[in-house]
Structure formats: C-alpha cells, structure tokens
Amino acid sequence: MKIAKKLGQAVATVTLGMSLSAGAMAGEVNIGFTGPLSGGAALYGENTLSGLRMAVEEINAAGGFDLNGEKTTVNLVSLDDRYSPAQAATNAKRLKQESNVSAIFVPHSGGIFALQDFNEKDDFLLMAYSSVPSITEKGNSLTLRIPPTFDGYVRAFTDYALEHQGKKLGMGGATHEYAKIWGSMVKKEWESKGGEVVSDTPMDYNKSADFFTGVSRIIAEAPDVMFVGGASEPTGLVVQQARQMGFQGGFIVMDQAKIDEVAKVAGGLDMVEGAIGVVPLSVYETDAAKDFIERYKAEYGKMPGSEAAYNYLALHALVEAMDATESTDPKTLRAAVGDALKSMDVSKNPYEVTEVTENGGFVTETTLAVVKDGEIVREEID
Template sequence: MIGTRRNILAGTAAAALVATTRGAFAQQETVTIGWTGPLSGGAALYGKNTLTGLEMSAKEINDSGGVQIGGKPHKIAVVGLDDKYSPSEAAVNAKRLRAQYKAPVVFCPHSGGNFAMQAFNEQDGFLIGAYTSVPQMTERGNKLTFRIPPSFAGYIDPFIKTTMGSFGKKLGMAGADHDYAKAWAALMKPAWTKAGGTVVAENAMSYNKDTDFYSGVSRVMAGNPDVLFVGGASEPTALVIKQARELGFQGGFMIMDQAKLDEIAHVLGGYQQLEGAMGVLPTVFDPRPGTQEFVGRFRKAYNRDPGSEAAYNYAALNAVSEAMKLAGTTSDAAKILAKLTEAFKSLPPGRNPAHITEVDERGGSNVRLSLAYVKGGKIVPVDAATGNLMN
C-alpha cells in the first residue's frame, strides 16, 4: 500500500513537471527565419553549408533559453527551401517564406536569388540576409538588404599581385557561368590587364550542371595561360582544377571566394594539385580565438570541419537575434537592420567567428579579409593589404 502511494505521488510529481515544462514552452513564442538556396545539383554542398551555420546558431540560441524580445523569450526556427540555385525559384521561395511563415529575414547564398528578392522585399517588409560578396548587392539602394561577407572587390589586387608575380602575365578565364561568377569576371578581367597582363582565353562553364569539363578547359588551355581564374561551388571547381592538371597545366590558380581551398583539397585528395592556388583562408586555419572556439564546437556537433559559409551564416543569425532583442521587435526589418552593428559588437568572439565588426549604411559588412596561398602543398596566409605571403 505504501509502495503504491509512493508511485502515485511520484507519478503526480512527474505529471506536474511535464505540465510546468509544457507551460514554459507554450509561453515561448517562435520567430521563423527563412532560407532559400541550393540543396540539389552541383551547388548542393555549398547550400547545405550555409544552412548548417544558421541551424547551429538557432540550436544554440534555443538551448540557452531563446532570445528575449520585448520581455518575452522567443525560439528561433529555421525553415530552408531548395531553389536549385535558380533566381526565379528563390523568389518564389521567399514569397512563400514571408506569406506562410511570416519570416522577417530570408537568407540566400547566391547573388541571383538575392537580386531577384530585391525586386519585392521592401514592399513585402522582410530583410534579405545576402550571403554573397558581389559589391553591387548593397550599391543598388535597397534599404532592407544585409550583405554578410565582405565585398569580393578587395580580393582582386592581392590575387593578381601574388599569381602574376609567381607565374606570368597570361590569364585564362575558366570560371562558372552564373551571375556571381560573371560579376567576379567583370572585375577580374580589366584589373588583370591594368596590371600589365593579357587575357588569352575565356570560357565560362556551367559548374552547377556539368560534371565533365574536358572540352571547356581544353578551350582555355589552347591559349597557353600562366594563370587560370576558376571558381563556383567547391566540388565542381575541384573537377575543373583536376582537368586542367590532367591536361598538363603547370601554372597558378586564382579561385573566387565561393570555392574553398580545404573543400577543394578534400575532393582532390590533398593540396598537391592546388600548388600555386590563391583563395580564401580556410576557417580551420584561422588562428583567431573566436574562430577556433567555433571550429571546436562545430566539429563536436557535426563531426567535420566547418567552412567559412557556416561561420559567416552562424555569426549572421547570432547578430540578427541580438538585433531583434536590441530593437525590441521580430517584425520590423528596418529596425532590425539598424541594430546589426551594435549587435555584432555585443557578441563574444565565439559567437562571431567571422569577425564582422560593423554593418555600413548600405547594409554591407566590414570584415578584415583573410587570404591564403598554397605553397609546398601547404596553406600559407597572405596579407590582404599587400598580397605578400605571411610565412
């Protein structure tokens, strides 16, 4: 009888605990953050990496009790939709995320999708979280756009100085054919010639659809270039580089920032075929404490190394949640954007592994560029200001 009574009391206590927990969750409101990007096709890994950064941030925020907005705790929910790297599908997804989920922010990791959303996001009242370094993204006057990475314009001069000085003045352009790669090419070509070089061949390729790049790379190799400009998502970029080496190319590479050296090396089985390549410093080689703290937590959570896509998007959502808290709103996109600089400055280094210092009046982030060069089969940091190797 006593044992039965104890069981009843224990059951009652457990039921009370469950009821209390449910009550706490019931009082916690939810803010849905939208994401549209490629989860299929050649850029699927790239898209997933950006989405994972957002999801990691949301989980940590929720595990810590959510974010206090207007005196109430809020959970962060991330809803991601596949757009297959298509600008038109990105626009459709954004409309759905806003209408169905009331998303105050929609993140997108490709310039075509972000430009498509800029046609209506101000009218619809949502903030674009643009993971693209195209400088025009924040130069068109859209008042509700946040460009997450720094403008790629800062990469051009150090890329040229390092590779032209090491290999020669003849450039072959074998980048991708999507909008982002075209924007890169539009700055790279005149800058190369201004520096005294010659563009000997041009052939943009469909990195997101093709898997065989023999004919496309062969056309560029016919110009006998000293340096190749390449880049799209990391996996197809690796295949382009592999094809160039198989065709006898001995020169250097300038790799646009969408492709990551460590991810390319993973596909190629090491850095040997990347000798003389210039690109963005991989996150795992960034020595700054906040970045390495993030790398450790990411490895523990996902059992793999993070790329800069994950780091930047992780930092961005942490800042957006803090900006909502500072602005006291989950719905006013203009007020959220206005608080982003203060939000980034308030984040501890481990929650801002991208080291974004501020967001300018046009919505562009300010970040110190981190570049790398492959020498002797190893990653060597490069001074972005001078283009000189740092060791």
C-alpha cells in the same frame, strides 16, 4: 440569421487557425532560407545552412530570447532553389506568406538581386551572403551583406599572380551571375596591369561534372594561370581535370570556393599547388575561430567553411538585435544589427565582425592565401 452568424464565426475561426499554423507559433519566430540544396552547388548550400542551424540550436538550447516579455525560440524554415534566381523569388514569397518570416538568408547573388525587387514592399530583411559590391550599392534599405565585397580580392589575387606566376591568364569560371561579375572584374584588372587573357571559356558548374571540353580549350592556349571558381565541389573537379590534362600553372580561385575544400575534391593540396584564394577558416589562429571550429566539428564531423561561420554569426547577431529591441520589425533590426555585433559574445562571432557600414555591409578584412609546397600559407596584402 443565427445559422449564418454561427457559420461566419466558424469560418473566421478556421481562417485564424490556418494563419497561426502557417506563421510562427506563439513564443516562436520564423527565419527563412532559400538556397541550393540540390544540384552542383548543393554542398555549398548545405554548408551555409549548417551554420544557420547551429546558431538556431544554440539559441534555442539557451532558452531563446526575450520578445515583448516572452521567451521566444527560433524556427528556421529552409527551401531549395537549386541556385535559380526565379525559384529563390518564388521561395521568398512563400516564406513570407506562409511563415511570416522577418528575415530571409540567401547565399547567391542571383537570388539576392531577385529578392531586392520586392523585399522592401513585402517587408522582410534580406540577409545576403554574397560579396558582389553592388548588392549594398543599390540603396535597398532592408539588405544586409554578410561577407566582405570581392573587389579587394580581385586586386590582391591578380597582383600576386602577375608577380609570381606569369602574364597569361585562362578564364574558366562558372556561368552563374556571381561568377560572371567576378570574372569580368578579374579580366579587366588583369589586362589593366599588363597581363594577357589568352582564353575565356566559362562553364556551367551547377549542371556538369565533366569539364574536360572547357578545360581543354583553356589549356590549349598555354596559360600561366587559370581563373576558376563556383562552389567548392565543382571547382575541385575543374582543378583536378586541369591537372590530369597536364596543366602545371597556378589558379586564381574565386572567393565562393575555398582552397581547402577544393583540394579535398581535387585530390590533395599538391593538386592545387600555386592556388590563390581567400584564407580558409581552418588557417585562422584567433581564439574565436578556433572555438567555433571545435564546436562545429563536434556537431557535424568536418571542418567548417566560411559560409557556415559567416551565416552562423549573422544569425546570432540578428537574434541579438531582436533581443535588444524586443522587435521583429525588419527596419528596426536592420538598424540594430551593428550594435548587436559589438555586444554579442565573441564565441558567437568567429570572424570577430563588429561593424556594419551605412549601406549595410559587414566590415571584414580582405585576406589572401596561396598554396606553397603543399601547405596553405597566409600572405599579407599591401
């Protein structure tokens, strides 16, 4: 009996040790990330992750935050899902089971929708970096949408293109779920305002580097404007190949791609003349944005994109909420992030977001930029 009792105590000790090693260490909280870190969208995933890493480094360098009277640091646990919703779901299960994360950041709509099937049951906060409107219309009580919804972009971009560039649109967006939703909304908006869609040829931006076949089909229909967009790097290749094949019209660039990043891949701003897209962070004139850009460039040696800035501020707000509530409970944090955005230091908030809607969306203004005479120019939206 004594042997059996000792064996049972030993097993219990080993099990407890495994649990502690799988989860956060004492004085440490785990935050999860699943996103594309390989494949065609790898740069997009890395840009997102860089903003999270920068926030974690700053929080920990400052001594962490208070949790139940104890100074606590943040550990970021990141997994590659190659832009696959199924892999994102698998990663999320692993992050919860092995690392006991209270929140998981996901930068693509397919993965977000997959995680919404079980995040309430599994009790983790879903930090959604995607502008698909339905993400916060599904009634999921543990979802926060970080960027603004793209329906405002769809209206503004199509209005500008129809007024300044022509009536014929060639559709050349990506094939992942987010791009398909964007594309269907653009097509509907374009046709409802009297425009004509002359070609609809979606392409797999995540696997291909040679888009000549798809682009040639679009250009053969002589569009005035091309709708393009996935991650910035493959979008730049699509634009480059369109120009090489003689296309001289404008581009409607889906908000996932950033004009300045697209231009670098395509061969310069002259290659994206007439492109319409979101205002890149590099064009923002606020002190908070300029300060973030300077610190990010010092850390990573390059200009940050919006995915880095938005996820940076979102993680700071999440930890601010943990500090204020002294809790890592997902429901408590979901309710506290709005106040955290208002109270956090503006230097941690490059987009100066101060409000969260009742259904969980960060409130940010819709912006529009266009490339004119080789420069990115911000345009006012009516």
